[in-house]
Amino acid sequence: xxxxxxxRALVPAASVGRISRRAVLSGFVVLTATGxxxxxxxxxxxxxxxxxxxxxxDHLNVYSWGDYSDPGNIAKxxxxxxxxxxxxxxxxxxxxxxxGATRGTSGYDVVVPTxxxxxxxxxxxxxxxxxxxxxxxxxxxxxLYRDQSWDRGNKYxxxxxxxxxxxxxxxxxxxxxxxxWADFLEVAQNEASKNVSVLEDPWxxxxxxxxxxxxxxxxxxxxxxxxxxEFLVHKLAPHIKAFNSSAVQSGMPEETFVLMQAFNGDVxxxxxxxxxxxxxxxxxxxxxANIWMDTWAIAKGAQNMDAAYAFIDFMLEPExxxxxxxxxxxxxxxxGVEKMAKxxxxxxxxxxxxxxxxxxxxxxxxxxxxxxxxxAIVNRMMAKAGS
Amino acid sequence: xxxxxxxxxxxxxxxxxxxxxxxxxxxxxxxxxxxxxxxxDLFTAHxxxxxxxxxYAEALDATxxxxxxxxxxxxxxxxxxxxxxxxxxxxxxxxxxxxxxxALALALVLVPFWTNFLVRTLGWxxxxxxxxxxxxxxxxxxxxxxxxxxxxTQTAVQLGVVYNYLPLMILPLYVAIDRAGRPLREASADLGxxxxxxxxxxxxxxxxxxxxxxxxxxxxxxMGDYITASVLGGAQGNMIGQLVASQFNTAQNWALGSxxxxxxxxxxxxxxxxxxxxALVIRYFxxxxxxxxxLGGAA
Numbered sequence: 001x002x003x004x005x006x007x008r009a010l011v012p013a014a015s016v017g018r019i020s021r022r023a024v025l026s027g028f029v030v031l032t033a034t035g036x037x038x039x040x041x042x043x044x045x046x047x048x049x050x051x052x053x054x055x056x057x058d059h060l061n062v063y064s065w066g067d068y069s070d071p072g073n074i075a076k077x078x079x080x081x082x083x084x085x086x087x088x089x090x091x092x093x094x095x096x097x098x099x100g101a102t103r104g105t106s107g108y109d110v111v112v113p114t115x116x117x118x119x120x121x122x123x124x125x126x127x128x129x130x131x132x133x134x135x136x137x138x139x140x141x142x143x144l145y146r147d148q149s150w151d152r153g154n155k156y157x158x159x160x161x162x163x164x165x166x167x168x169x170x171x172x173x174x175x176x177x178x179x180x181w182a183d184f185l186e187v188a189q190n191e192a193s194k195n196v197s198v199l200e201d202p203w204x205x206x207x208x209x210x211x212x213x214x215x216x217x218x219x220x221x222x223x224x225x226x227x228x229x230e231f232l233v234h235k236l237a238p239h240i241k242a243f244n245s246s247a248v249q250s251g252m253p254e255e256t257f258v259l260m261q262a263f264n265g266d267v268x269x270x271x272x273x274x275x276x277x278x279x280x281x282x283x284x285x286x287x288x289a290n291i292w293m294d295t296w297a298i299a300k301g302a303q304n305m306d307a308a309y310a311f312i313d314f315m316l317e318p319e320x321x322x323x324x325x326x327x328x329x330x331x332x333x334x335x336g337v338e339k340m341a342k343x344x345x346x347x348x349x350x351x352x353x354x355x356x357x358x359x360x361x362x363x364x365x366x367x368x369x370x371x372x373x374x375x376a377i378v379n380r381m382m383a384k385a386g387s
Numbered sequence: 388x389x390x391x392x393x394x395x396x397x398x399x400x401x402x403x404x405x406x407x408x409x410x411x412x413x414x415x416x417x418x419x420x421x422x423x424x425x426x427x428d429l430f431t432a433h434x435x436x437x438x439x440x441x442x443y444a445e446a447l448d449a450t451x452x453x454x455x456x457x458x459x460x461x462x463x464x465x466x467x468x469x470x471x472x473x474x475x476x477x478x479x480x481x482x483x484x485x486x487x488x489x490a491l492a493l494a495l496v497l498v499p500f501w502t503n504f505l506v507r508t509l510g511w512x513x514x515x516x517x518x519x520x521x522x523x524x525x526x527x528x529x530x531x532x533x534x535x536x537x538x539x540t541q542t543a544v545q546l547g548v549v550y551n552y553l554p555l556m557i558l559p560l561y562v563a564i565d566r567a568g569r570p571l572r573e574a575s576a577d578l579g580x581x582x583x584x585x586x587x588x589x590x591x592x593x594x595x596x597x598x599x600x601x602x603x604x605x606x607x608x609x610m611g612d613y614i615t616a617s618v619l620g621g622a623q624g625n626m627i628g629q630l631v632a633s634q635f636n637t638a639q640n641w642a643l644g645s646x647x648x649x650x651x652x653x654x655x656x657x658x659x660x661x662x663x664x665x666a667l668v669i670r671y672f673x674x675x676x677x678x679x680x681x682l683g684g685a686a
Contacts, residue, residue: 093636120429197539197621202637242539242621254516256538369429375638376450379630383450385622386457386541 047104047301049128057304060311061085063095063108065294068161069315070327077314082307092117099126104301109308112160115293116367118151127156128298134309137316144356145333148293149364157295158312161330163263164354164362165204165290168248168270168282170258180286181212184259185236192259193239197247199261202374203365204290205243205381206232208261211288217363220370229377237381249273252280263292265330268351282351284358291362293333325352422645433641442646451630451647455654458610458627461541462658465548466606469556472549473601477560478590482569493561496554504551508618511547512538515619539621547615552608556601563597564590588677599666603659610655627651 058081062069066088074084089095092114099106099121113121121127132138138146138158145159167184174191178184185208188196198205207217209228219225241257248262252270262270264282271277296312298305314320321334325341331352338353346352422442424435480492499507514521515538522535537543567590575585591598613628620626631651634644 091636093639200617237622240622244539244617244621247539250512250516254518254538255534256517367429371429372426372638372640375633375640379454379633380450382622382625382629383453383457386454386625 046125049104049298049300049302050305052131052134052305052309055306056080056082056310057307059083059085060110060304060307061087061108062110062112062311063087063089063098063106063299064110064112065089068112068294068328070323072327073315073320073323076320077311080310080314082304082310084311096121096124096126099299100124102301104299106299106301107303108299109302109304110311111297111299112294113157113297115148115150115157115295116365118157118295118297120367121297122151122156126300128300128302128305129155130158130298131309134306135313135316137313140316140318140321140334140336142333142335144359145293150366151295157297158316159333160294160296160315161324161328161332162291162293163265163330164284164292164358165199165207165261165263166267166282166284167259167261168252168267168280169260170255170279171281172279173258178281178283181208181289183283184208184261184285185212188236188239188259194241195258196240197242197244197251197257197260198240199263200243200245202371202378204261205378206374207290207363207365209236211285214287217288217290218366218368220368225370225373225377229380232377233380233384237384240381240385243378243382243385264351264354265328268329268348271351272347284354286361288361288363290365291359292365418645418648420645421641422649424642424645426640426642432639433645442642443650445643446646446650451627451650454625454627454630455651457541457625459654459658461544461548461624461626462606462610465545465552465609466556466602468545468549469553469605470598470602473553473556473560474591474594474598477557477564477594477597480557481561481564482572493558496557500554505614505618507551508547508615511543511550511619515543515546538619539623541620541624543619543621544616544624544626547619548609548612551612551615552605555604555608559600559604560594560597563594563600567593602662606659606662607655610658611651 060082062084064086068088069086074086078084087108089098095111095113096117099108099111111127113127118127132154135158138154141159145162146154151157167178169178169187169192173195174187176183176187178187198208203217206225206228209215209231210217210219210224213227215224246266247257248260248266249270251257251260252267252274260267264284267280267282271280271282274280296315298308298312302308315324316334318334318336318340321332322337322340322344325332325337326346329352331337338349340346341349341353420435421433423438423440424433425437425439425442426432427434427436480489484492513519515535516522517534517536517538519535522531525531525535526533537546571589571593572585575589576582580588611628613626613632616624616626616629627647631644631647634640634647638644
């Protein structure tokens with residue numbers, strides 16, 4: 001991960017000089033043998049999952065984002081007699097790389113991919129099709145958050161948490177009323193110049209331009225992408241101070257920026273610890289923004305299938321779900337949690353439960369053929385901003 | 388021909404080179420191999436069905452070159468700053484410090500290394516924040532007017548890399564100065580050299596291997612660093628490591644990412660080569676200007 005690790009690995013090279021040619025050659029025999037063994041085990045397809053047999057196993061391996069479940073909920077589930085082993089990853093790519101490389105032998109049962117990656121993962125056979133007869137609580141999920149475009153009929157996944165993208169601004173520095181992405185781009189080039197942060201996510205950054213100009217954020221048209229690049233690199237980039245997805249949580253208490261593109265739940269966390277919470281205003285921008293959803297899914301090759309279904313079903317119970325929401329700060333999409341939140345003095349519910357008309361205008365981000373182009377655009381923006 | 392048995396030392400060397408082969412040479416060759424491939428479709432990160440050098444042409448665009456220059460600037464300044472901080476410190480530790488405290492001083496230099504790299508860097512985010520204590524302190528003593536505004540700038544990255552890599556400069560310098568020993572400095576004084584002359588003609592030339600080793604240890608990982616830049620950098624402190632990482636992570640284009648990584652290695656190699664050449668030229672001229680000619684000799 002860091003440059004220094006490579007160096008530590010190289011320290012034993014001090015003894016390299018003592019290695020004779022013969023020792024090297026004899027070692028190659030070992031290496032070749034190992035290589036032959038590993039090649040035997042590959043290319044035999046995926047290890048198959050163990051189908052549910054009605055008997056809940058005493059062990060469950062969950063691979064999720066770091067700190068992404070209420071420990072109280074996990075403890076409660078463990079009381080049913082199943083030990084939960086939680087491992088964490090930091091990006092969807094990391095999850096996919098691990099599941100792909102182990103071809104069904106990762107040992108993980110339950111995984112938490114982001115919705116837009118489901119088509120890619122199911123196409124590559126990384127996910128187990130869900131048998132809804134084991135998930136009776138799937139009915140608890142609000143129909144708004146079921147049957148999404150990237151997983152019709154919830155074939156592979158169910159909603160775990162969802163959020164949307166907007167922006168927050170310091171109303172002491174920016175006095176005009178802001179409502180849209182066009183406002184964001186306008187203010188970023190004027191009174192907020194050099195004090196703007198955007199997410200470190202090519203889709204999110206480019207979608208601001210597309211949304212502000214009435215273009216579908218998932219566009220793959222070359223003309224749209226060219227126009228976006230022209231504007232973002234030459235007009236917007238010089239005014240941006242940081243491309244940083246975690247800036248918002250410290251950005252408000254530390255007052256590092258005056259205008260920040262951010263996810264709704266992250267803004268809530270930042271505002272809750274800011275000295276002057278009233279100065280910060282969050283906008284669900286018009287005309288549209290991303291709706292992303294992290295999901296519960298079962299990995300192909302899962303060995304503890306009954307426990308996996310039991311675990312996911314448990315998480316979809318309204319009480320459990322509310323505790324998840326309270327701990328993570330993102331909506332779980334389960335019917336009734338909003339009412340509970342309002343009754344139980346959950347702070348700033350407006351930042352977790354956008355009005356229904358907002359939810360209806362959101363666009364789920366997709367991984368499309370323009371993904372690489374979006375990365376190139378944002379890399380050019382960074383280079384431009386740094387020059 | 389009689390077969391020789393493998394001796395003990397050679398056998399003990401097995402884990403070392405197996406490690407180097409498995410975790411250094413093979414991954415390196417893999418990166419090289421991937422760089423000749425391409426990204427076949429959206430859901431696949433790389434394929435080597437068709438081999439070409441196209442990824443290199445793709446990688447060598449203005450963004451790459453511009454970011455590389457930016458990184459090189461941070462790298463050269465960072466290495467230089469490490470050097471001028473580390474030389475006096477290593478000298479003090481090896482020469483002036485009471486030997487009984489030396490182990491403690493060394494330990495203190497190394498303690499930050501026990502902390503996770505990322506956590507250490509995040510710590511600077513707190514220190515440098517506009518409402519952090521450093522900002523308050525500097526305002527209180529009247530050194531700055533407004534709030535400290537260096538977080539998410541190139542200055543912050545520069546500071547971060549110096550902090551993160553400084554121990555790698557101090558250690559080889561300390562060893563080199565310590566090994567040169569006191570007698571030669573005393574001899575220099577006995578022969579009439581003053582302290583400054585001793586420093587420049589005895590101590591520093593003898594520490595040269597340490598300076599070279601330290602500079603390499605700092606410069607090379609620094610050029611590939613992307614954590615410091617991601618955490619402290621913002622838009623102005625963008626480094627080339629982030630560009631490579633974005634190809635592997637976000638774009639999922641391992642072929643292009645590999646080509647960038649190979650180019651980066653080549654460029655760093657060239658940069659190190661140029662520096663070494665400059666150092667050799669300087670040494671040549673310094674030696675020539677200080678050449679002592681014995682009169683009445685063979686000539």
